[in-house]
Amino acid sequence: MNNELWSHLKVWLAYLKPHKKELTSGIVMQVVSTISILIIPTLIGYISVAIISPESTNSFNIKEVFLIVILLLFIRALFQFLGSSLLGTVHEKVIVDLQANVYNHTQRLPLTWFNDRKHGDLMAIINRDTSHLAGFIAGSLPALIPTIFLFLAVMIMMMTIDLLLGFLVVLLLPIFYLISKLIGKQLRKSSDKLVKSYGKAVAIADENLNRIADIKAFNRESYETGRFREMMNEVLSQSISVVRLNSALGPAIQFMAASGIVALIWLTGGQVAVGAITPAQQVSFLLYGLLLAQPVSMLASIYGRMQLALAAAKRLEEITQQTIESDQGVELTSEDVTGGLTFNKVSFSYPQREPLIKELDLTIKKGETIAITGKNGAGKSTLIHLLLRFYEPDSGTIYLDETDIQQLSIHSLRRQIGLVSQNITLINGSIKENIGYGKETATDLEIESACQLAGLDRFINQLPQQIETQIGDHGTKLSGGQKQRLALARCLLKGAKIIILDEATAMFDPKGETDFIKKAAQSLKDKTVIIITHRKASLELADHIYELKAGKINLVDKR
Ligand SMILES: Nc1ncnc2c1ncn2[C@@H]1O[C@H](COP(=O)(O)OP(=O)(O)OP(=O)(O)O)[C@@H](O)[C@H]1O
Ligand SMILES: [Mg+2]
Structure with a gap:
């Protein structure tokens, strides 16, 4: 040999x-x-x-x-x-x-x-x-x-x-x-x-x-x-x-x-x-x-x-032989986290692309709800990806409470964040399986109340097999708004301290959105919430509105 x-x-x-x-x-x-x-x-x-x-x-x-x-x-x-x-x-x-x-x-x-x-x-x-x-x-x-x-x-x-x-x-x-x-x-x-x-x-x-x-x-x-x-x-x-x-x-x-x-x-x-x-x-x-x-x-x-x-x-x-994401670092439990977030001089560019985020500073206090707006391609979703450590900044630091997120184990960081991403992906399974994906140990009661909060309950009750209904590959048997509501329910069930909604209500009908905002205002009041949106109703939920422009973030509306 x-x-x-x-x-x-x-x-x-x-x-x-x-x-x-x-x-x-x-x-x-x-x-x-x-x-x-x-x-x-x-x-x-x-x-x-x-x-x-x-x-x-x-x-x-x-x-x-x-x-x-x-x-x-x-x-x-x-x-x-x-x-x-x-x-x-x-x-x-x-x-x-x-x-x-x-x-x-x-x-x-x-x-x-x-x-x-x-x-x-x-x-x-x-x-x-x-x-x-x-x-x-x-x-x-x-x-x-x-x-x-x-x-x-x-x-x-x-x-x-x-x-x-x-x-x-x-x-x-x-x-x-x-x-x-x-x-x-x-x-x-x-x-x-x-x-x-x-x-x-x-x-x-x-x-x-x-x-x-x-x-x-x-x-x-x-x-x-x-x-x-x-x-x-x-x-x-x-x-x-x-x-x-x-x-x-x-x-x-x-x-x-x-x-x-x-x-x-x-x-x-x-x-x-x-x-x-x-x-x-x-x-x-x-x-x-x-x-x-x-x-x-x-x-x-x-x-x-x-x-x-x-x-x-x-x-x-x-x-x-490729190095996997390291999971070394401080293990956080949800009791350790209050939910404050700070971006300190964060810069980032994708490989072979112009700099996208430039020395960005942003502080979000625990329990605060902020909205981020900005043109397509401004880097709003990228900012969230940096927070979740899908990508690492070129320079600068992101803190969860007082800890640099680089020091945290990736899994324990991601456990603290509930995300409804702009591109929703769903399992080819039942509605229940999809919502339950947010929390392995979820009880039926928890799943039901997440459905209510996301405004999915009326739809589910009309279905012959109710929550056991199969949704098809990538949720083809659901409407766009229903998919978003399902993703919302899944995210809320996770029970994380930080909630990120990246255009999560973009496909909601106006009344559906206002209903959701009313209910959400109540249930999200203890959470740190980042809403990426252009929709007026969703902006209503925010304590502060920021605009991401030319790699920097500016406060445009303080309530
Ligand atoms: N994986 C990637 N590799 C290279 N470039 C990327 C990648 N993902 C996004 N980009 C580029 O980065 C820029 C910011 O993208 P991002 O998705 O953060 O924008 P956005 O503000 O969320 O836009 P939208 O309002 O359309 O959702 C875009 O110009 C995009 O083309
Ligand atoms: Mg985006």
Whole structure:
């Protein structure tokens, strides 16, 4: 195994550790199954000679030898079954562990990392590459031990029959290696291209399913089918190339092995003629030769899979070697927090963009409600993203009460903030599941009162399945305003000290908004509330109104 491969696989081999016992038992069983057939060619050699010329053999009972051969074949089948099912189980478990861990790591990466990537590519990597890698570390690597054992044992058996012929067989091996290497290299290249094009195709399908109504509205069905088809053709051409290479490997090795056997017949014939080996030994030698083809072609196929696994490992490492959001820092409970917020000379710009927030100062006292207005693209949502630490400021400090939020653990900071974001995302589940997402331990009563506050109760009561009604992918079965109300209920249920409403009532009808504001004024009075809005009714709720302009924030209305 070369150094490059080892450096990549070392980390992943840790996934085998929890399954050490099953792995060892599986390998031992496969070795036992191998041992059980080792003697068979020798026995068959004697039987065949005994059948052809009974007078030339010693008086041994052919029937008994037959029975022994059958028994050995049965033992081989039994242990092969036990070994394969144990190793197969480990293989499946490793795939699941690998996928779960890569998913977990991906989910913990900072938001900035996702901005430059396509979900489809990530899905392809999590799906296909984990299978290739797990297939190699939990499938091929354990198979290597019984395979090498079988190979060495057969070689020894051949050499004990005739040392010189045995060595001649060894000389054939570098040719097998060269064929495997050549095909393996191409296999790696093609698999790289395959995963890339597959990722692009998944990305198209994923994106399109999320914007199906737009595709219909713009009559772009044929165009999108064409785009997807084009990408799938690319996938197809790479898949065909992988299939061809994989198909070439077996026959190429078998051809070499068969030619080797033919050469052996010739060579062993010569040895029999000069009396160096007996006819029974010649038959055994040929059968060992045939048996040798199995580990040799297995080694070639493992080599091929190793190339696929190596390509997969490299792509997976591009994810797993990224640093996840650190959760070090002071742990806050809601009792520790009063809800005061201070932005002190905060500056921020997105990568390759002009500075957006410039030395911004803002103080929000605990229990205060402020509104922020400003033109599209002024940076209002960005300000909230900085507060939630989705992004870090280039300079300046944000304080929660008196503590710099950089000193807090990210999770405990986010626990203190309830957010209705401008782009609402919902689960494809029931209304109840969606609202309950705000608080794992929420009681039915709490969910109900959050619904009332968000003005969702009347709507829910009209539904046949009420709060258990399914809302569809991204809440397609809800109206825009209902989605916003659901997001509001989810946020209020969280019970955080700080509430952020980013255009949260933008789709409310005017009366609905005034009703909500009246109720909200009562229930939000102890909370620190930031409302990003242009709507007059929502501005009424605010103690102070600010405008974000040219990277600075200015007080425009103090009540
Ligand atoms: N992830 C990002 N990478 C690069 N630029 C971004 C990113 N997100 C937002 N921007 C840019 O930053 C600027 C501010 O965006 P932001 O969403 O904060 O504006 P906003 O004030 O909330 O606008 P709106 O009223 O439209 O919601 C915009 O010019 C936008 O194009
Ligand atoms: Mg915004």
